[in-house]
Amino acid sequence: MIRVGLALIWVLHFLPLALLAPLGRALGLLLFHAAGERRRVGRINLRLCFPELSESERRKLLRRHFQAFGRAVLERGIVWWSSKARVKRVVRIEGLEHWKAVEGQPVIWLAPHFVGLDMGGTRLAADYPAASMYSKQKNPHLDAILYHGRTRFVMPRLFSRQDGVRPMVKAIRDGLPFYYLPDMDFGPRDSVFVPFFGVPAATITGLSRMARLARAAIVPVLTRQLPGGRGYVLEFHPPWPDFPSDDVEEDARRMNAFIEARVREMPEQYHWLHKRFKTRPEGEERFY
Numbered sequence: 001m002i003r004v005g006l007a008l009i010w011v012l013h014f015l016p017l018a019l020l021a022p023l024g025r026a027l028g029l030l031l032f033h034a035a036g037e038r039r040r041v042g043r044i045n046l047r048l049c050f051p052e053l054s055e056s057e058r059r060k061l062l063r064r065h066f067q068a069f070g071r072a073v074l075e076r077g078i079v080w081w082s083s084k085a086r087v088k089r090v091v092r093i094e095g096l097e098h099w100k101a102v103e104g105q106p107v108i109w110l111a112p113h114f115v116g117l118d119m120g121g122t123r124l125a126a127d128y129p130a131a132s133m134y135s136k137q138k139n140p141h142l143d144a145i146l147y148h149g150r151t152r153f154v155m156p157r158l159f160s161r162q163d164g165v166r167p168m169v170k171a172i173r174d175g176l177p178f179y180y181l182p183d184m185d186f187g188p189r190d191s192v193f194v195p196f197f198g199v200p201a202a203t204i205t206g207l208s209r210m211a212r213l214a215r216a217a218i219v220p221v222l223t224r225q226l227p228g229g230r231g232y233v234l235e236f237h238p239p240w241p242d243f244p245s246d247d248v249e250e251d252a253r254r255m256n257a258f259i260e261a262r263v264r265e266m267p268e269q270y271h272w273l274h275k276r277f278k279t280r281p282e283g284e285e286r287f288y
């Protein structure tokens with residue numbers, strides 16, 4: 001089934017974005033109705049994070065998220081197989097001056113889990129050597145395609161979480177910006193419970209620890225999906241002053257607060273289908 005899906009994405013990537021975008025939204029609506037377990041996870045996440053919204057409003061937001069997710073799935077074929085020139089047309093870069101302001105020193109690109117994450121990562125790889133993390137997929141065909149997509153322009157240094165912090169810190173010290181995705185629930189190890197939308201969330205402290213070890217500046221990088229067939233915008237944000245602090249828990253709190261603020265700007269594009277609140281403080285009831 002995965003091979004059939006990948007073949008379909010390959011065929012469709014030849015289409016212009018004006019046609020590909022509505023097909024992706026249609027796929028998202030199909031998934032909204034068919035993927036019951038993911039829909040349930042998304043509904044729980046939105047209930048926890050947006051209690052001020054009515055059930056009907058949260059359902060509409062979840063539908064929009066599935067549509068944005070469906071678009072991202074189909075449009076990923078562009079970054080897997082299209083030319084570098086097309087990738088650069090589809091994903092526009094803004095705020096490059098924020099990175100250039102700290103160029104020449106170690107840098108971590110903080111890249112939260114929005115639907116345009118892979119589009120942005122590939123766009124950066126079209127021009128800049130970097131380092132990032134890679135999780136090997138169980139399906140070998142999908143794994144091969146994902147690896148190809150991430151390495152087809154500039155070969156990055158890729159690490160798994162099992163590699164530990166030290167080789168990642170070395171890559172940062174060697175001058176490679178590190179495209180870092182720390183805003184998921186990876187379990188209790190190396191995590192602290194700090195608020196995310198007011199809910200205690202297991203949050204890894206890797207951003208603070210790596211910034212300290214590598215003496216790296218934090219430059220957030222967010223990729224926004226544009227309406228219709230207008231593609232994506234990758235936006236660099238200003239480097240964070242006074243980071244890291246002497247308190248890793250406070251650093252994790254600051255990271256979550258920043259991501260929460262960006263989520264509120266485009267709530268339908270955050271990755272709500274992940275069990276972000278899976279790990280709970282001892283004695284607390286599970287949400288999922």
